Amino acid sequence: MPGRHPHRVVVLALDGAIPFELGIPQRIFGCARGPAGEPLYTIATCSVRPPGPVRTDADFSILVENGPEALATADTVVVPASYELGPVYDEGVITDELAAALSHVRPGTRLVSICTGSFVLAAAGYLDGRPATTHWSSAAHFARLFPRVDVDADVLFIDDGDVLTSAGVAAGIDLCLHIVRRDHGTAVANDVARRTVVPPHRDGGQAQYIQRPVPEPQLAGTARARAWALTRLHEPIQLRDMAERESMSVRTFTRRFREEAGISPGQWLVLQRIERARQLLESTDLSVDQVARDAGFGTAQSMRQHLQSALGVPPTVYRRTFRAGAGTGTGTGTGTGTGTGTGTGPDRGERARITSGR
Template sequence: MEKEHKEYCAAPHRVVVLALDGLLPFELGIAHRIFGLARDAAGSPLYETVTCSVRPPGPVRTDADFAIAVEHGPEALATADTVVIPASYNLGRVYDEGVLTEELKAAFAFVRPGTRMVSICTGGYVLAAAGYLDGRPATTHWSAAEHFQRLFPSVKVDADVLFIDDGDVLTSAGVAAGLDLCLHIVRRDHGSGVANNVARRSVVPPHRDGGQAQYVHRPVPEPQLATTTTARAWALGRLHEPIQLRDMAEQESMSVRTFTRRFREEAGISPGQWLTQQRVERARHLLESTDLSIDQVARDAGFGTATSLRQHLQTTLGVPPTVYRRTFRATTGGTRRRP
C-alpha cells in the first residue's frame, strides 16, 4: 500500500508551454502563474510547468521589445501530460494558409498520443493546422473568428464563449480568457477548492460570467448608466429560494424588458442562464466541501429536487452529482495525475 501511495503521488502533472516567435509575453506567463500556484493540502505542487521552443534552446522573439531565453527544445513535448500553445503574432503559413511549418511539424512529432492539448487565443490556429480541431468545437479571439472559420471549415467555431472544453482538446478566446481556461483546467483536475485558492492568490475571479459578446465593441446610442450588479448580488444571497425575473428587475427599478436587455449587454447571457450557472457552481461547492445529501444540496443550490440537480449537472458537467462528489471529494486534498 505504501509503495502504491508513493507512485500515486510521486510526479506532478507536467505542463509544457510551446513558445513561438512573436508570442505575447502575458499569455506565455498565464500557464506558469496558474498551474504554478496549484498545491495539494500538504503544500506540494500539483503541476510542473516548463517552456520549450520549436528549435534548440535559445532566444525566442516576443511581440514586445525583448526576447526570452528558452532552455528546452521541442523534445520536451514528449514529456508533456498537457501542452499549452499561447498566441503568437508571427504564425506565418499557419495563419495565412492553415498549414504547419516544417519546424512545427517536427515539434508536434514529439507529442505523445493522448496528451491534452490547450490553446490560448490565436494559438488555436496551430492546433487547427495540426489537425487537432478537425470536426470539433473550438474558439479563438472574437476578432479572428471569421478568418479562423474560413481557413479551417471543418472546425465548429464558437466566437461567443470564453473557452471550450472538448475533453482532451481545450481552446480559449483572447488574452485573459487564457486565465479562465487554465483555472477551469485546475478545477477539472483537482476541484473548486484548489482552483479558488489559485484565483484568490492571483487576484482574479475563479469564474467569469458570460462570453466574448460582452467584450465586442458595439456603438452605444446613448449613455447607459444603470447596471444590473445590485440584482446579481441580491440573487446570489438567496440562490436557495425561487427567484423570478421580475424580482431581479425590481431590484434595479426596471421593467422586465429593460432589465433583460441590460443584463445581456453586461453579462453576455440571459438572467435565467446566469442563475443556472450560479446554482451549478453553488452545487459543485457543496458537493465538494460538505456531506449534505443530494436532496439537501439540490434545495440549498435552488434546484429544488435531486432530479433537477442531476439534470443540470449532467447537462453542464457531463456527470451526475454522485459521480462528481466521488471524484472531487476524493482528489481535492491530494495529488491526482491525469490518466
C-alpha cells in the same frame, strides 16, 4: 490525469509570442496546491529550436531554456498566441520547423491553445472534426482556412476532452482555471483564483464579445441585483425581484443584464446554482437533497438534471470524483489528438450553450 506526481505542463513559446498569454499557464497552474501545500503541476517552457532567445511582440525577447524535446515530457501542452505564425496563419499550412517540434508530443497528451494558438493545432490536424474556438476577430479567417473544424466564435473556451481551445487573452485564464477545476475540483480552482485575484469561474459558453461590459456613466447597471441574488441562491428568485433591486422594468433589466453579462438573468442564475452545488458537494457531507435545497434547485431531481447537462455526471459521481481522491480528480483525456478524444472527468466536452446575440 494528475496522480501521485505533479502533472507536467509544457508551454510552447513561438516567435512573436504575447508575453501576457505566454505567462498565463505558469501563473495559474503554478498556484495550484494540494491539501498539504504540495504543487499539483510542474511547468516548463520550450521553443521550436534549441534553447535560446525567443522574440515577443513587445520590445524584449525572452530566454527559453528548453528545446522542443521537452514536449515529449508533457502531460499537457499549451500553445499560446503568436503574432508571427506566418504560413500557419496566412495559409493554414504548418511549417517544417513547427511540425518537427510537435512530433515530440506523445499520443494521449492533452492539448490546449490560447487565442490564435488554435491555428497551430488546426494546421497540425489536431482539430479536424472537432469543435474549437479562437479570438473572435480571427474566427472567420480560421473557419475559411480550416473547414474541417467546427468553429464557434461566440464562446470563451471549448473543452473537447483531450483538446481544449480558448478565445483571446483573459479567456486563457478562464480555460486554465477550468482545467484546474476539472483536474482537482472547485476548491483548488477557487484557491488559485483568490491567489491570482481573478473571477473563479466564467462559464465556457459565455459570449466572447459583450456589447457593454461596464455600464455607461448615465445608465444604471445590474451589479447590485447580481450581488443580492448571490446571497439568496437557496431561495426562489423571480426576475421581477432582481429588476426591482435596480428600479427597472423587467424588460429593461433583462436587456441591460444581457448587455453586461452576455447571458440572460435566468441562465446566469442556473450557472451560479451549479457552482454553489459543486462547492457543497466537494466540501460538505450534506445529502444530495440538502445540497439541492441549499443551491436553490429545490429538488434532487432538478439538480441532477442540471448537473448532468452541465458537467456530464450526476451529483453522486461528481462528489465521489473530488472527495474520494482528496482533491486529485480523474478528469483525463485519453485520445490521440486526432479527433478520438475520450476524456472521462467532469466538465468533459463543455462548449457553447449560450450565444452572444450580437
